[in-house]
Structures are given as C-alpha cells and as structure tokens.
Amino acid sequence: MIKEMRRKDRQMSDDNTKSVLHNALYGTLSTSNNENIPYGVPISFAYDGTDNIYLHCAAEGMKLDNIKVNSNVCFSTVESAATDAAKFTSQFKSAIAFGTISVLTDIPEKKAALTLLIKKYSPEFYDKGMGYIEKACEKTTVLKIKISTMTGKEHK
Template sequence: MFRKMRRSDRLMAEIDTAVLLDNVQYGVLSTVGKDSNPYGVPISFVYMNNAIYLHCATEGEKLDNIITNNRVCFTVVDAVEVLPAAFSTKYKSAVVFGEAAVVENPEEKRSALIGFIKKYSPEFYEAGLQYIDNAFEKTKVLKIVVRNMTGKARS
C-alpha cells in the first residue's frame, strides 16, 4: 500500500521520527475535498499515543474534507540548513498517513487540549486550563490515527 522510501540510507528510526513529531512546532495537514481538490494547511499539533491531535473551529474546510474523505497526510520538516556549495539541504522530516476523525470522547478531547498547553504554553498551564474550559464547546479536536509513518534525515 505504501511505497518504500527510495533513499533508504536517510530513513530515520521509528523512535527518532516519534521524537521529531514530539518536538517540531508545526506541520501541514493535507486532505482532499468532495470536489477532488487537494487542500494543505499549516497547523499546530500534538503527537500523543501514536496519534496526531489537531484543534480547529466547529466548521471549516478541514472538517468538510475529513467528513468527505477521512484519509489524510501530515508532514513536518525541522532542522533545515541549506548547503549552497553542495546544492543540497540538511533536514529532518516525517510523513504520516492515517485516518482523521473528530474526537467525541470529552476526556480524550480535554487530554489532547492539555497536550497543546504543555507543548505550546507550559508556563501558562493554569491559565491554559481555564482557557480550555471556556473554549471547550467552541473547539473541535481531530485525531489522526497513524497508519504509516516514515522519517527521513540528511545530516
């Protein structure tokens, strides 16, 4: 189903790919709409329990596309350094394929939102909990169940 990476010499170990997903700040979610048009959007995320969690408003193109076709691709790139003289670039990247769905379980939703606070605003944890309580009903959380994940690096 998934192609084998052509440059297997740059394949990252699964644990290193997970560490990359734990630490990188943003990724790009790619979906396909009912009109078959692709849609890629940069977005913040949390990687927990072998899943990627995203948050969004209660309506929008991401949600519409996922309702139409829940198969998604999520990519991240980090540690980029252009090597002009070598006509190349150092980098670490990950490509994740999976199925996305709205998180309906309130405990899982809250846990994911707390993950965002811990990742992006740890110094404002208590205020973040209050923010979650205030915005809980106005926020959707999406979960991408990872079906295939590859990491690639050039150092």
C-alpha cells in the first residue's frame, strides 16, 4: 500500500511531476531481493511522457538479479535542489514513481527506448547514436518501468 503524501501543500500536479521525470538527469532505482534486502542504484534514464521509464544496464548484476525475483520497484529523482542554510531547509522539485520493471526483448521497443536516451543525453550526436543503436541493440539490456503511480513534491 502506498500512502498519500503528508504535505499536500507541496504536492505537484501530474503535469509538473511528468516535467520533473522528463528533465531530471539521473534517478535512483530501488529494488529488493528475495530476502527483502533493499538495493538502490543511481542511474541515467529516459521518460516517455506517459507511463514508462526506460534505462539500460549491463547484462548481469544485482539489479537484474533482484528484478528476476521481485519486479516491483520504486524510482526517485530530483530535478533541482538548493540549500537555504539560514532557514535550515532546502528548495527542490522531486518525483517518485512506483511500478513494475521488465527486461525488454522486442527489438523495435528496445530501439525506441535507446533513441529516447540518445535524444536526452547526446542530442548533438543523434546520427552517431542511431548508428550505435543499430549495431548494439540486440546485445544491450534495456529495462522498462511501467509506472502504476507517481507523485511529485516541491518546496519553494
């Protein structure tokens, strides 16, 4: 069960939450293993503007081991943050998404996901990136988080 946000005055609209997911550079993917031991890993990602977050990773490792036994994940990101030391607080825009994660096997869907990553992180090298996708897509591990619920929080 996911609780409602306590500080409703800081809750962002769905559109603003989607904006954070679109603009933030990195996020933290949180998984757990079959012993319920949590694992959070910082990762680059791309959001498709609807209900999906895409990322890529090595063909083996703890995150893949974890999602084989538990596909439920939490993904969090912060678009901007600044400390206000004199007021003992900070300003921020953040988003948290809950959902299920899967390894993509469909080549067109993998290419579309990798294209989103190229557009986000290397737009000035789009053509070169597309060539790389053509060569490496089949051996690249691409993950998709299907978002079931998300919330955004902002403190100005």
